[in-house]
Amino acid sequence: xxxTQRLAAGVxxxxxTLAAGLVLPAAARAGEPTGEATPKVDLVLDVSxxxxxxxxxxxxxxxxxxxxxxxxxxxxxxxxxxxxRTLGANYPGNDRQTGCKDTAQLYPVSTLDRTEAKTAVxxxxxxxxxxxxxxxxxxxxxxxxxxxxxxxxxxxDGEDTCAPLDPCEVAREIAAKGIGTTIDTLGLVPSTKLNKxxxxxxxxxxxxxxxxxxxxxxxxxxxxxxxxxxxxxxTPVATEGAGRCTDAPTLxxxxxxxxxxxxxxxxxxxxxxAGQELRASVSVAADRAVSPAYGALxxxxxxxxxxxxxxxxAGDGRTDVISTGLRYPKPERDDDxxxxxxxxxxxxxxxxxxxxxxxxxxxxxxLELTVDVVDGPSHASDVASFGLGRGWWLLxxxxxxxxxxxxxxxxxxxxxxxxxxxx
Amino acid sequence: xxxxxxxxxxxLALGLAAGPAAxxxxxxxxxxxxxxxxxxxxGTSFRTAxxxxxxxxxxxxxxxxxxxxxxxxxxxxxxPTVKATVKLPGTHAAQTWQIDVYDGLRRRQACQYGAQTxxxxxxxxxxxxxxxxxxxxxxSEPWANDPLPGTYYxxxxxxxxTTADLGQPIEASLQVGSKDIGGSAAVDxxxxxxxxxxxxxxxxxxxxxxxxxxxxxxSGIEPEDGWSSGWWSDRWVWTGVGAILAALAGIGGYTLTxxxxxxxxxxxGA
Numbered sequence: 001x002x003x004t005q006r007l008a009a010g011v012x013x014x015x016x017t018l019a020a021g022l023v024l025p026a027a028a029r030a031g032e033p034t035g036e037a038t039p040k041v042d043l044v045l046d047v048s049x050x051x052x053x054x055x056x057x058x059x060x061x062x063x064x065x066x067x068x069x070x071x072x073x074x075x076x077x078x079x080x081x082x083x084x085r086t087l088g089a090n091y092p093g094n095d096r097q098t099g100c101k102d103t104a105q106l107y108p109v110s111t112l113d114r115t116e117a118k119t120a121v122x123x124x125x126x127x128x129x130x131x132x133x134x135x136x137x138x139x140x141x142x143x144x145x146x147x148x149x150x151x152x153x154x155x156x157d158g159e160d161t162c163a164p165l166d167p168c169e170v171a172r173e174i175a176a177k178g179i180g181t182t183i184d185t186l187g188l189v190p191s192t193k194l195n196k197x198x199x200x201x202x203x204x205x206x207x208x209x210x211x212x213x214x215x216x217x218x219x220x221x222x223x224x225x226x227x228x229x230x231x232x233x234x235t236p237v238a239t240e241g242a243g244r245c246t247d248a249p250t251l252x253x254x255x256x257x258x259x260x261x262x263x264x265x266x267x268x269x270x271x272x273x274a275g276q277e278l279r280a281s282v283s284v285a286a287d288r289a290v291s292p293a294y295g296a297l298x299x300x301x302x303x304x305x306x307x308x309x310x311x312x313x314a315g316d317g318r319t320d321v322i323s324t325g326l327r328y329p330k331p332e333r334d335d336d337x338x339x340x341x342x343x344x345x346x347x348x349x350x351x352x353x354x355x356x357x358x359x360x361x362x363x364x365x366x367l368e369l370t371v372d373v374v375d376g377p378s379h380a381s382d383v384a385s386f387g388l389g390r391g392w393w394l395l396x397x398x399x400x401x402x403x404x405x406x407x408x409x410x411x412x413x414x415x416x417x418x419x420x421x422x423x
Numbered sequence: 424x425x426x427x428x429x430x431x432x433x434x435l436a437l438g439l440a441a442g443p444a445a446x447x448x449x450x451x452x453x454x455x456x457x458x459x460x461x462x463x464x465x466g467t468s469f470r471t472a473x474x475x476x477x478x479x480x481x482x483x484x485x486x487x488x489x490x491x492x493x494x495x496x497x498x499x500x501x502x503p504t505v506k507a508t509v510k511l512p513g514t515h516a517a518q519t520w521q522i523d524v525y526d527g528l529r530r531r532q533a534c535q536y537g538a539q540t541x542x543x544x545x546x547x548x549x550x551x552x553x554x555x556x557x558x559x560x561x562x563s564e565p566w567a568n569d570p571l572p573g574t575y576y577x578x579x580x581x582x583x584x585t586t587a588d589l590g591q592p593i594e595a596s597l598q599v600g601s602k603d604i605g606g607s608a609a610v611d612x613x614x615x616x617x618x619x620x621x622x623x624x625x626x627x628x629x630x631x632x633x634x635x636x637x638x639x640x641x642s643g644i645e646p647e648d649g650w651s652s653g654w655w656s657d658r659w660v661w662t663g664v665g666a667i668l669a670a671l672a673g674i675g676g677y678t679l680t681x682x683x684x685x686x687x688x689x690x691x692g693a
Contacts, residue, residue: 208485228464255470320580390658402669403673
């Protein structure tokens with residue numbers, strides 16, 4: 001049964017592809033979501049003892065979280081696979097070793113059964129420690145692999161109590177391992193210290209941090225984040241640039257992601273036909289504490305090392321990314337020389353981010369590269385459009401010249417008539 | 424007799440000359456604002472930027488410290504203006520907000536005028552930001568940073584704040600309008616495709632599956648009436664009117680030398 005269906009689907013797909021005049025499978029193209037691109041969200045809820053505090057709209061923090069969860073579970077879009085993980089829900093004791101391993105999957109990341117999920121949430125009661133780092137690692141495992149967007153939403157009321165595992169570094173490692181994983185954080189009635197830690201986790205993955213003081217704020221924000229996961233987004237393709245052009249990977253049009261350490265250079269190659277235009281842009285993200293002055297440089301270089309064009313950017317102050325881009329229209333060939341029509345352009349990406357000595361340098365900074373090879377622009381032969389004129393000076397000049405020409409022609413013909421008559 | 428003829432020619436010339444002047448002051452397209460379908464969230468990166476049309480008022484509820492991204496289309500001859508308002512929470516310390524505009528190649532674009540960066544004093548209710556871009560050209564040399572037709576990204580964020588203010592709820596709204604600069608900005612040459620990121624991939628896949636399925640694209644943005652083909656500008660009117668006026672002035676000059684009607688010295692019988 002299933003096999004026949006698949007066969008039928010396959011035949012249909014083949015026919016469609018043939019009809020479109022393309023033999024390559026469409027899924028193989030870079031920069032497009034491949035296969036099942038189901039958005040996945042894992043809600044990570046802090047169920048530590050401090051959630052008993054009564055300071056959100058007159059109720060406990062736990063009550064606020066439960067109410068918010070119920071509303072979010074009702075509003076979750078069909079296509080989103082949602083899971084719930086708890087931290088500090090089971091071990092009430094004082095042993096740090098055990099307390100810091102206390103994280104459990106309350107509801108697996110799967111198509112949502114609302115009643116089941118709500119029942120599971122209702123059983124929770126504030127208990128133990130706050131092992132944020134280990135919970136994030138497990139949450140990343142819950143999400144598994146897959147091409148769709150992956151989001152972890154962390155809701156907590158206290159900072160991590162399980163040093164030395166720094167949750168910021170855990171977040172960075174998660175982002176480096178799985179492409180497109182974002183961690184959003186929500187702090188319940190936060191302190192300055194919690195603000196700092198949670199925004200650090202969020203910025204490490206390009207997520208957002210929100211501090212929450214009311215139940216409706218919590219509901220709205222979690223809903224917004226779940227909806228955001230459902231938005232279709234292009235998933236970048238992982239690539240690894242080389243240290244020099246000769247070893248570099250050849251890229252086609254699409255969106256790519258890579259990692260680049262401080263001061264490292266990355267090389268990529270793109271083939272450009274005569275008469276085509278190469279467009280490339282690069283963003284280097286600051287996913288950790290960096291020094292306030294930074295920059296990025298993207299150069300297009302020939303295989304012989306001559307620079308064709310460059311894009312450069314510099315900035316200072318708080319930022320998420322620094323980005324720049326370039327355009328290289330390769331002229332049409334106007335002679336039948338033996339030179340090959342396609343030229344290999346080497347793209348070099350460097351950054352001038354720097355960090356204080358204590359900051360980890362690996363994994364490198366996230367790098368996003370877009371490559372578009374399109375038809376070349378039409379040649380501009382003049383500054384003005386079609387070389388046309390414009391303005392009162394032009395009109396004045398034309399009128400003056402026309403008038404003078406008329407006068408001269410008139411006098412000339414009068415003179416000719418006079419000469420003819422005297423003869 | 425002669426005077427009336429010259430006068431009528433002058434009037435005709437004046438009437439014609441008013442043509443280009445009228446074409447010059449065409450109304451800006453931002454006037455017609457329709458808020459139907461304006462996005463109520465903002466993206467958090469270039470990849471996820473919320474797409475808005477010119478004239479729409481996009482809103483987003485977010486948190487202090489977020490990086491909010493929107494994208495809008497701008498075509499040749501337009502001079503876009505980005506205006507943003509951030510409603511701040513009741514209590515906060517002094518914080519500095521900033522908008523940055525990037526073109527389709529993610530190159531930062533300079534603002535000619537407008538308060539691109541502004542500091543909200545302690546407890547201020549809101550902060551207004553504005554950025555007037557340079558005029559978008561149809562073509563520029565690859566080594567130049569000129570704004571070209573295509574997608575433009577706006578990033579709104581706080582650049583200077585105290586840690587205690589992180590994560591506070593804010594309401595941001597953004598509106599993009601543009602002034603039509605017209606023929607004075609009409610340059611020769613044009614791009615084969617507007618500077619829309621991922622256009623090489625998206626146009627190919629559209630051709631492949633006949634546009635039936637809509638895969639996620641980096642930027643699917645297009646102005647309401649499509650991208651301009653680039654050949655029309657009011658330079659055609661100016662030059663054409665100039666040619667007509669020159670011809671009329673030629674006729675006028677010729678008539679002046681001939682006098683009215685037949686030359687007086689020609690005998691009636693000739």
